[in-house]
Amino acid sequence: GQQLNQSPQSMFIQEGEDVSMNCTSSSIFNTWLWYKQDPGEGPVLLIALYKAGELTSNGRLTAQFGITRKDSFLNISASIPSDVGIYFCAGPPNTGNQFYFGTGTSLTVIP
Amino acid sequence: GAGVSQSPSNKVTEKGKDVELRCDPISGHTALYWYRQSLGQGLEFLIYFQGNSAPDKSGLPSDRFSAERTGGSVSTLTIQRTQQEDSAVYLCASSREIYNEQFFGPGTRLTVL
Numbered sequence: 001g002q003q004l005n006q007s008p009q010s011m012f013i014q015e016g017e018d019v020s021m022n023c024t025s026s027s028i029f030n031t032w033l034w035y036k037q038d039p040g041e042g043p044v045l046l047i048a049l050y051k052a053g054e055l056t057s058n059g060r061l062t063a064q065f066g067i068t069r070k071d072s073f074l075n076i077s078a079s080i081p082s083d084v085g086i087y088f089c090a091g092p093p094n095t096g097n098q099f100y101f102g103t104g105t106s107l108t109v110i111p
Numbered sequence: 112g113a114g115v116s117q118s119p120s121n122k123v124t125e126k127g128k129d130v131e132l133r134c135d136p137i138s139g140h141t142a143l144y145w146y147r148q149s150l151g152q153g154l155e156f157l158i159y160f161q162g163n164s165a166p167d168k169s170g171l172p173s174d175r176f177s178a179e180r181t182g183g184s185v186s187t188l189t190i191q192r193t194q195q196e197d198s199a200v201y202l203c204a205s206s207r208e209i210y211n212e213q214f215f216g217p218g219t220r221l222t223v224l
Binding site: 035040090098101103 | 115144146152153154155156159167169170202204212213214215216217218
């Protein structure tokens with residue numbers, strides 16, 4: 001089945017550093033969504049992207065919809081301890097009627 | 112406005128028993144989704160409902176899993192004859208329309224002994 005691969009799988013960074021992570025698929029996606037999940041909670045939507053090449057920011061977060069429509073990127077600038085969590089990309093491929101989540105990137109911010 | 116709610120928050124059951132998990136979506140959201148998340152893993156899509164249409168059951172792992180959505184609102188995920196490998200967090204989400212942003216509930220942690 002469809003696989004959304006995220007990299008890196010985990011990151012350990014110092015507070016204040018910038019973070020970059022990406023998500024790739026074998027299929028074309030119409031929408032890319034980025035979620036963050038805190039321990040014991042459900043995922044919370046951070047950013048939604050709807051068009052190839054689109055670049056969208058939400059505070060210190062910036063995400064881009066890759067022009068091939070098979071990838072997306074999430075950047076976090078000036079990380080803070082509350083950025084800790086697991087980041088998931090997600091979306092529906094342009095064929096079929098399912099919705100997929102990526103494998104996740106676990107972020108640890110060291111104060 | 113209330114978010115997505117799920118009950119129970121935790122469920123411990125014995126192998127072979129049936130369990131029912133409940134999801135109350137955000138009012139007015141036509142699409143409802145169920146996912147399963149094993150410890151330290153990503154989200155595995157199980158099933159979704161769009162309005163009154165027949166659900167997409169393609170993600171259900173076995174015929175022991177079933178779900179229904181009554182009146183286009185509340186949904187129940189039923190697992191029959193539970194097995195230990197069913198232990199996971201079961202997350203429900205809803206969205207205004209299919210493929211819109213999904214809003215997640217806190218999940219039900221199921222432990223099968």
